[in-house]
Amino acid sequence: MTDQRIKIARVPLDQAYASLRSAPTGLGGTEAARRVGEFGPNRLEELQRKHWLASLAREFANFFALILWLAAALALVAEWRDPDQGMALLAAAIVGVILINGVFSFWQEFRAERAMAALRRLLPVRVQALRDGSPTQVDADALVPGDVILLEAGDGVPADCRVIESTALKLDNATMTGEAKSVGRSSEVGEEGEGGGRGGEDLAHSGNVLLMGTSIAAGSAQALVFATGMHTRFGAIARLTQVTGTAESLLQREIRRLSKWVALLATTIGVIFFLIGLALGLPFWANLIFAIGIIVANVPEGLLPTVTLALAMATQRMAKRHALVRHLAAVETLGATTVIVSDKTGTLTRSEMAVVRLAVAEGDVAVAALRGEALTRHHRLIETASLCHDLRQTLVDGELCWLGDPMEAALLRLSRSVGAWVEMPAGWERLGELPFDTVRKRQSVIVATPAGRVLYCKGAPETVLPLCDAVEAGGALDAAARAHWRERQHVLASQGLRVIAFAWRRLDAAETDAMAERGLTLCGLVGLQDPPRPEVAGALASCKRAGIRVIMCTGDHPDTARAIAREIGLVEKVGVGDMECPARGMPNGDRFVLGAELARMSDTQLQLLLDLPDVHFARMAPEQKLRVVEALKRKQEVVAVTGDGVNDAPALKAADIGVAMGLSGTDVAREAADMVLLDDNFATIVVAIEEGRAVYDNIRKFLTYILTSNIPEIVPYLAFVLFRIPLPLTIIQILAVDLGTDMLPALALGTERPAPDTMARPPRARGERLLNGPLLARAYLFLGPLEAAIAMAAFLFVLERGGWQYGQALANNDPLYLMATTACLAGIVASQVVNVFLCRHPTQSTLGFGIFSNPLILWGIALELLLLAVIGYTPWGNAIFGAAPLPAALFAFLAPCMFAMWLLEEARKRLARAAVTKP
Secondary structure, three states: OOHHHHHHHHOOHHHHHHHOOOOOOOEOHHHHHHHHHHHOOOOOOOOOOOOHHHHHHHHOOOHHHHHHHHHHHHHHHHHHHOOOOOHHHHHHHHHHHHHHHHHHHHHHHHHHHHHHHHHHHOOOOEEEEEEOOEEEEEEHHHOOOOOEEEEEOOOEOOOEEEEEEEEEEEEEOHHHHOOOOOEEOOOOOOOOOOOOOOOOOOHHHOOOEEOOOOEEEEEEEEEEEEEOHHHOHHHHHHHHHHHOOOOOOHHHHHHHHHHHHHHHHHHHHHHHHHHHHHHOOOOHHHHHHHHHHHHHHHOOOOHHHHHHHHHHHHHHHHHHOOEEEOOOHHHHHHHOOOEEEEOOOOOOEOOOOEEEEEEEOOEEEEHHHOOOHHHHOOHHHHHHHHHOOOOEEEEEOOEEEEEOOHHHHHHHHHHHOOOOOOOOOOOOEEEEEEOOOOOOOEEEEEEEEOOEEEEEEEEOHHHHHHHEEEEOOOEEOOHHHHHHHHHHHHHHHHOOOEEEEEEEEEOOOOOOHHHOOOOEEEEEEEEEEOOEOOOHHHHHHHHHHOOOEEEEEOOOOHHHHHHHHHHOOOOOOOOOOOOOOHHHOOOOOOEEEEHHHHHOOOHHHHHHHOOOOOEEEEOOOHHHHHHHHHHHHHOOOOEEEEEOOHHHHHHHHHOOEEEEEOOOOOHHHHHHOOEEEOOOOHHHHHHHHHHHHHHHHHHHHHHHHHHHOHHHHHHHHHHHHHHOOOOOOOHHHHHHHHHHHOHHHHHHHOOOOOOOOHHHOOOOOOOOOOOOHHHHHHHHHHHHHHHHHHHHHHHHHHHHHOOOOOOOOOOOOOHHHHHHHHHHHHHHHHHHHHHHHHOOOOOOOHHHOOOOOOHHHHHHHHHHHHHHHHHHHOHHHHHHHOOOOOOHHHHHHHHHHHHHHHHHHHHHHHHHHHHHHOO
16 A cells, blocks of 8 residues: 555545546546556456466476376386287376376366456446546446546445545445444544544545445445556455465375375386396396386375365365365365464354443343333333434345444344334434534434424444433433443443444424534443354364464454454453553463554564464454464464455465355455355364364375285285296286275275364374375385285285296296286285275274274275176186186185284284373
């Protein structure tokens, strides 16, 4: 925001006109057209993007894709040197995996474009402007600095502008500030508006400024445009949303790291055994094909499809629980969340004003305790609240609804609860109004009644009380009584309520409207609140148990924010004053830091501030919320941000996980977010985090399962080179395991339900690896060797039964050789049947899981065995995979081997549990 814009908001109108070379009659048509050419159209421009073909190509060139391309190329080389071995099919399958994952990732690149379209939909298409002194309907795109525009209730504000004239003007500023209540605006210089401000330096809180993207809640105005298009505050947010890079998810980083690790491992082992083969005198091309086999065996071709499918199924489960995940990788990131930066209005609260307390002569009463007849005792207050407003009726879906200030709508709901004053009574007529503005901070209406003219007044207590000299049913309002009412106002305000005073007076026939606001009778005070969502307190308690910190970051007033925070249990009942400097604050207690304070802090000071346990933020501008998110990320926190307004979009996009409200949120927030809450329920975030943690655990489970089969796929090649035996497993049979038999059981592990202690443990460290030492040791040094032993034993068992002698060569089409390789494949599949149960938990016994607790595992095993039967017992399966039917004796041989594998892993788990519980 430039100094020039702030000056335009502060200087007298004649200077504002002069600075923009304009006049009260607006611009001429010729000059307006010239300025469109100079300043550009009044629209949000999209920053330059890469061509979609370049974005698509990039998805096929990431590190894991390059590994798969290399594997496919090597398979084609092997097919060229030794045709009809199934290597061409392997290459085609690998390319298919690359294409599926690349196309899926490409669609995520359209986020920014959709966000821009959502931003544009918030802006008006046509607007009334003064051109050559006459009101003219013009395209909003054609507005330029210096235009004078006319706005009425319900209109969207098409550009940043300075109020020239206004009548009872109220602005819905929620899209820019997050504040639920409408704020007053006027032409007065130097006022900050009903919403408060930050020294007048924030245009969103300037009392004489209307910003693009907001809307007129009540009243009317003439305004002078001083900024259009990308030069507006709204445009600055749009630019932030585009230039703020999309954070790479933790899962994406781990997959990239895993890809590099797999590439290094596969290449190293392949090169080593290629050199060993040359040393042993194997022919060059035959040796190269075997090296390719080792490399292909170490590349888990099914990993990305399995991860993608597991995440997709998790998103479906979450959608059933009202959490719509827009980007798959966000599911896993949720599980790592350590901090939630939450908006208040519409996220922790219902985004609706409600009257909760009345302060009348008889005492303070809770509205919830009053119904019908009890409320009628305060009929004068109800009468004033019902008549003193600027709401207007409209038809919505065939029903009459009231549009305007949410506060006035809440007061009207109070009237409706006693069945009166919903509309002007018969015989009554509204004669005039003394409108609200930011100087008066009150509104009065004059109504003709059967008893004569009556003035009804409502407004800020500090402006209404001085006009009163009596209290309804309470006698005179002397100095002591005034002090008493000021104290009652303070009590209500300290509870975070917005306090409104109501007064009335009968007018003499000779009195003018200008003389009417004096000698009033005070009806009482009303306390309004945007109530918290009832489920939020429990959700926050769950976050606390799970070690997740919640930070409130709102554009609302700190008193209101603190009151809500106390009610929902976010902060303790006693805290530090909101204006206290955090650096000098008490060691304990909450701190609500204002945006103006934050603006004076360096990045280092902000990071140190965030070390304090109970810091929250109020009166925040969008770029300041983004700054808090970035500071938390520098502290290695995994940050989830919730929000619903345009002002939240940059922070939503910069966060590790952006969470938008689906019902009350703007399109902009939803398009910038990774997840949308379909029920606007903060508690749904906790459900999503639990699911995210379970997904991370499940990915580890099927990683163990998939990586385990790499060892029995590698060992046959090592045995072939080192011991000069027939090759026990062909490359096409490796493909049958990686992209066939392993897929559905691995996917079944990805659907495991969250463990009971999932939300009772702290978040994992940001640097914790998905593929860590214990997982690798278990897969490669324990389970993998057990499976390799079973597979090689099955291979040798069939050879021995067929009369093979050590050193005897077998042709590739020899029936005994085909049967033996099929037996090796069957040994791997049988071992993986056991392994899928063993991988359900790294330390808990398989006996602790019900056999039917995850039906997909049973379906996966059934498909696994079906594929093995197709390969071994159908002519076309035999032809494609180089297989032959297996003897029944083999399965009798494998059964005790499978039991031994289960028994050994159960023993290891028992030792692991004992080590954890050992004092």
